[in-house]
Every structure is written in C-alpha cells, then in structure tokens.
Amino acid sequence: MIYNLLYPLSSDISLFNVFRYITFRSVWALLTALLLTIVIGPAFIRLLKRIKCGQHIHEDVSAHMCKEGTPTMGGLLLGFSLLTAVFLWADLTNVYVWLAVFVFTGFGAIGFIDDYLKVVKKQNKGLSALGKMSLQLLVAGIAMFFLIQQPAYDTHLAFPFFKGLRPDLGWFYLPFAVLVIVGSSNAVNLTDGLDGLAIGPSIVAGACFVVFVYVSGHSEIAKYLQIPYMAGMGEVTVFCGALVGAGLGFLWFNAYPAQVFMGDVGSLSIGATLGFIAVLCKHELVLVIVGGLFVIETFSVILQVGYFKFTGGKRIFRMAPLHHHFELKGIPESKIITRFWILSILLGLFALSTLKLR
Numbered sequence: 001m002i003y004n005l006l007y008p009l010s011s012d013i014s015l016f017n018v019f020r021y022i023t024f025r026s027v028w029a030l031l032t033a034l035l036l037t038i039v040i041g042p043a044f045i046r047l048l049k050r051i052k053c054g055q056h057i058h059e060d061v062s063a064h065m066c067k068e069g070t071p072t073m074g075g076l077l078l079g080f081s082l083l084t085a086v087f088l089w090a091d092l093t094n095v096y097v098w099l100a101v102f103v104f105t106g107f108g109a110i111g112f113i114d115d116y117l118k119v120v121k122k123q124n125k126g127l128s129a130l131g132k133m134s135l136q137l138l139v140a141g142i143a144m145f146f147l148i149q150q151p152a153y154d155t156h157l158a159f160p161f162f163k164g165l166r167p168d169l170g171w172f173y174l175p176f177a178v179l180v181i182v183g184s185s186n187a188v189n190l191t192d193g194l195d196g197l198a199i200g201p202s203i204v205a206g207a208c209f210v211v212f213v214y215v216s217g218h219s220e221i222a223k224y225l226q227i228p229y230m231a232g233m234g235e236v237t238v239f240c241g242a243l244v245g246a247g248l249g250f251l252w253f254n255a256y257p258a259q260v261f262m263g264d265v266g267s268l269s270i271g272a273t274l275g276f277i278a279v280l281c282k283h284e285l286v287l288v289i290v291g292g293l294f295v296i297e298t299f300s301v302i303l304q305v306g307y308f309k310f311t312g313g314k315r316i317f318r319m320a321p322l323h324h325h326f327e328l329k330g331i332p333e334s335k336i337i338t339r340f341w342i343l344s345i346l347l348g349l350f351a352l353s354t355l356k357l358r
Helices: 014-020 022-050 062-067 075-089 095-121 129-148 170-191 199-216 219-225 233-254 263-280 292-311 322-328 333-353
Strands: none
Touching: 022 075, 022 199, 022 233, 075 095, 075 233, 075 263, 095 129, 095 170, 095 233, 095 263, 129 170, 129 263, 170 263, 170 292, 199 219, 199 233, 199 263, 199 333, 233 263, 292 322, 292 333, 322 333
C-alpha cells in the first residue's frame, strides 16, 4: 500500500500535529511546488535544448517566427513539481486526490504524445483531432465514472445565485461532466498562444478553486454559505495549492519573453484538472466565470469558424483565437498578456463573490 510521505507524521509525532490542518499543508504544497520548479527549471530547460525539443511556429503567425525553436514540453516540469508536492503533503488515502492526479496525468500523457509527434515531424501538427478528442473523452469518462460511484457524491447540478435550484441530472450528469472537463482542457489549450497568457489565468483559476474546494469540503462553512457539502473533498485543497505553486514557478520561466513553452502536455492537463475540480466541488457553472478568459478565447474561435463557413470566406476577427486578433492590430504582445491577466483576476474575484450572492 502506498502511504504519504509527510501526512502520517501528524499522528505519529505530536510535534507534527500541524500536519493535520489542510490549510497548513496546502500552503506548503504551494511553496514546495513553487520552489522545486524554480530550482530545477534551468537544468530542465537546458535538457530540452540539448535534445532539440523546440517549438515549431505556425506560418500564419509571422510575428512569432522569432520564437521558433524555443524549448517546449515545459508542462513536464510543472507536472513533476505539482505531483511531488501532492505526494509529500496530501493524504493519499483520499480517493478524490487520486482522481485529480489521474485526470492531470491522463491528459498530460495525451498532450505529451501530441507534443512528441510535433517535435518528431518538425511541424505544428501532432495527433489528429479525432484521435486527441477520443483519448480525452476516454480519460474524462473513466474519472467521472469512478467519481459518480462515490457514496458522498451526487449528480445534482448547482446554479450560482440560486441556492434552491439543484436539479438532479441522474446518469445524464456523466456526459455533461465529461463535456466540462474536455471543454476546459481544450479552452486552456487554445489560449496558450502568447508567453504566459495561459498560465497566468490558470493560476488565478487554481487560486479560486483553493477557496471553492476548501469551503465545499468544510461542513460548517458549506452550511453557512448554503453550498453543496461533500465529506473528504477538502483534501483536494492541497492539490489545488500545489497547482498554484507549480504554475507560479513555471511562470518564472514562461513570462514574456518566454524561456520555455508549456506545450500541450501542460495546457491540456491544467485545463482538464480545472474542469474536473469544478465538477468535483459542484461549481461546474461557476467555471464559466472563473475561466471566463478561456471561454472568450474559445468562443472567438467558434464564431470565426462558423461565420467563415456561413458567409463563404468572411471573417469577424483578423485571426482567432482572440489574442492573435489584437496582435495583428498592432498591440504589443506584453500589453495583450497583461490586460488578459487583469481580466482573469476580475473574473476570478467575481466568481468568488458568488459564494455569498445566493
């Protein structure tokens, strides 16, 4: 049986009673992931350069040709730090922690295959759209199947702002939740087009879910805020803390001008994890607010493609996703990134306010 590395000390040694507290372990999971990423980051980037694991830029984005060859697959660095922190600080007897780890690593594996094929082919095309989507649906479906089997979990859908509106979707909840996870994964992937653009809002979303998961897993706070309570879910707060810490550490190297890109191994795993955690703590619809920037980016692509086909070649934006539209309008990349970060912070604060607006 696999045991925790640090958590058992809370019962074995009185000095370590503080390890019983989720808040304490969440903070240290964040710090562990952050420091580990920053410490091993330079060596990891040198390794990517040595094995020629560089990004191939799409020819349509001429302004980014100077980034050709920048090391990619940086999501491996983020994932290593996150999982190390989780295994150190989380209670590994908690099934919800393991399900979050499964979603993160499962989608990370899909992204790794996609990135690897791009590097080998030396072009910006990896897995086929059908192949990637099929694997995503499989991983999300397995995770949700096991989640629904948990006695403490139910298939009710909670609506923000309406405390009494909680329809039971029954088994229809499974495909709905799978759609949330897969949609969130691809939304973050679409947003990952500028230096630090995807990881910044991901950190904000992760920080919001630290709060959502903790209060949803605390019986008294959940009752006071009139939100769904699920016993044992609070432990996932440690996972969320590690996600925030690993994201901050990765941003150290991914900030403009980026020394490394996260690749699909990072964006798909982060996006799917955010979607799964939203489903886990019954804030599926709030995810639309928390990840509003990802929604806007995705919606811009849907609008562009739909309008292009409907009008026979006309476009709404100069290029989609939306960040490329602003680039082609002449707005500096750093300014676009900063403004998008500000928008994501505002959306995150608004999402947190829904805890009280019921």
